[in-house]
Amino acid sequence: MILEFVVPEQDTIVSLATNAGESAIGVIRISGNLCIKLCKDIFKTPYPTPRKSILKDYVSLNGNFIDQVLFVYFANEKSYTGEEIIEIAFHGNPLIANQILNDLLKRNCRLANPGEYTKRAFLNGKIDLSQAESVAQIISAKSEVEIEIANNHLVGNFSKILQDIQSKLINLQARFEASIDFPEDEISSQNSDEITNIISPIIISINDLVQSGKISKSLSDGIKVSLIGPPNVGKSSIFNKLLHEKRALVDSKSGTTRDYISKEIVVNGYNVEFFDTAGIRKTENQIEALGVEKTFEILIKSKIILLVLDSSLPFPTSFFERIKEKIKSHDVIIIGNKSDLKKVLCQNLLPKHFSYVECSAIEQNCSEIITNEVEALLNHKFVDDYTTRIIVNKRQQNHLKHALKSIEEVRRLVNDSLNEEIILQELKISIGEINSIIGIKDNEDMLTELFKNFCIGK
Ligand SMILES: Nc1nc2c(ncn2[C@@H]2O[C@H](COP(=O)(O)OP(=O)(O)OP(=O)(O)O)[C@@H](O)[C@H]2O)c(=O)[nH]1
Numbered sequence: 351m352i353l354e355f356v357v358p359e360q361d362t363i364v365s366l367a368t369n370a371g372e373s374a375i376g377v378i379r380i381s382g383n384l385c386i387k388l389c390k391d392i393f394k395t396p397y398p399t400p401r402k403s404i405l406k407d408y409v410s411l412n413g414n415f416i417d418q419v420l421f422v423y424f425a426n427e428k429s430y431t432g433e434e435i436i437e438i439a440f441h442g443n444p445l446i447a448n449q450i451l452n453d454l455l456k457r458n459c460r461l462a463n464p465g466e467y468t469k470r471a472f473l474n475g476k477i478d479l480s481q482a483e484s485v486a487q488i489i490s491a492k493s494e495v496e497i498e499i500a501n502n503h504l505v506g507n508f509s510k511i512l513q514d515i516q517s518k519l520i521n522l523q524a525r526f527e528a529s530i531d532f533p534e535d536e537i538s539s540q541n542s543d544e545i546t547n548i549i550s551p552i553i554i555s556i557n558d559l560v561q562s563g564k565i566s567k568s569l570s571d572g573i574k575v576s577l578i579g580p581p582n583v584g585k586s587s588i589f590n591k592l593l594h595e596k597r598a599l600v601d602s603k604s605g606t607t608r609d610y611i612s613k614e615i616v617v618n619g620y621n622v623e624f625f626d627t628a629g630i631r632k633t634e635n636q637i638e639a640l641g642v643e644k645t646f647e648i649l650i651k652s653k654i655i656l657l658v659l660d661s662s663l664p665f666p667t668s669f670f671e672r673i674k675e676k677i678k679s680h681d682v683i684i685i686g687n688k689s690d691l692k693k694v695l696c697q698n699l700l701p702k703h704f705s706y707v708e709c710s711a712i713e714q715n716c717s718e719i720i721t722n723e724v725e726a727l728l729n730h731k732f733v734d735d736y737t738t739r740i741i742v743n744k745r746q747q748n749h750l751k752h753a754l755k756s757i758e759e760v761r762r763l764v765n766d767s768l769n770e771e772i773i774l775q776e777l778k779i780s781i782g783e784i785n786s787i788i789g790i791k792d793n794e795d796m797l798t799e800l801f802k803n804f805c806i807g808k
Pocket residue numbers: 580581582583584585586587588599600601602603604605606607608627628629630687688689690691709710711712713
């Protein structure tokens with residue numbers, strides 16, 4: 351492990367921890383070694399019991415009563431930042447917040463920078479860097495699944511995997527160093543098999559983590575799910591049912607929808623953007639033809655396609671001919687709509703590898719039937735494969751990719767029984783990359799870049 355020497359942060363920082371605006375209660379948080387003095391000077395409580403709310407008048411330095419507040423003191427060994435903390439809950443008026451903040455600045459505190467509390471928690475060894483990042487992810491998450499994943503990182507499940515990889519790599523490093531220092535311990539071909547057996551599972555687990563990075567963007571941006579099908583099959587009717595509002599125009603004439611429309615909704619924790627599109631058919635109408643072109647643009651961008659068919663009509667052969675190449679690499683759910691009418695559609699003609707559900711857009715349970723299918727597919731696609739629910743962000747993914755490259759190189763060099771010094775060099779690169787995810791404390795530029803995206807007060 352790399353030994354770090356960290357200079358403790360000296361300033362006592364202060365900021366509003368809640369939103370700046372009218373609210374029932376506002377909270378100001380102070381972190382640093384002035385806290386005990388502030389308890390004594392402001393609240394006449396020189397020995398506050400940690401983690402206990404105390405009701406006091408907040409009286410400013412120049413003797414003015416500002417507000418009746420509740421304050422809580424946290425001792426440094428049991429606080430978020432690893433320093434002494436005071437949280438002051440006041441009546442949620444922005445004017446009161448300003449008065450208290452100004453008074454604290456006069457008492458030698460300074461305003462906190464974005465993410466500075468979490469940065470201090472990291473520097474004081476309360477959390478590692480990947481956990482610090484998960485704090486920001488929890489706050490900015492757009493879907494419940496993201497919150498669940500970020501919480502999983504915060505409790506250290508991701509860190510545990512990294513530490514496990516790290517300790518295996520460090521053991522290997524020690525072996526190679528020994529064999530360089532004591533050539534009689536040279537890595538034999540028998541040893542080389544053993545080393546390959548250690549490295550291969552590491553490669554698999556890093557590769558899994560790298561792959562998980564691909565989905566973090568989809569989860570935060572919203573997952574595009576489009577309703578595609580021939581005209582008049584009920585795409586717009588289903589779209590309205592999914593949204594629980596009459597958003598799209600519905601008509602018995604074919605070719606009603608021209609421009610696509612979309613709306614984001616939360617489907618069982620996932621942030622999903624549904625698209626209603628123009629029905630696909632050959633048409634002389636120029637506007638409708640342009641609409642069909644747009645449908646194909648949306649189709650390409652979609653993660654999931656809800657292929658809507660009218661189950662009361664025969665299998666639409668020419669429609670399938672036209673789209674089969676285009677949907678080949680997509681996740682598709684075929685929806686046999688209009689199940690309230692007599693079924694004519696021959697299910698045997700449908701591609702077997704897509705799932706198929708029937709529903710009726712004029713019945714109540716339509717939305718539930720479809721969202722259950724979508725959720726099952728999303729769970730399978732995004733979460734089930736990552737049973738540990740660990741999904742890496744872009745920064746972590748980059749370090750993992752570099753680590754992977756070096757470890758694969760180590761495996762190749764070991765198999766070819768090449769020079770141990772070169773192997774050791776590659777091994778050290780991979781250890782350095784893993785270290786950068788957990789966090790090296792002396793890289794100020796990297797820390798500044800990472801914490802600047804946090805909100806103030808966190
Ligand atoms: N019986 C029955 N009629 C339906 C159902 N879903 C839609 N319809 C009717 O089918 C017609 C077409 O519905 P739309 O939702 O406009 O179909 P669409 O696929 O969006 O059509 P285009 O925009 O023209 O491509 C309307 O008259 C709807 O009322 C259903 O489940 N059962």
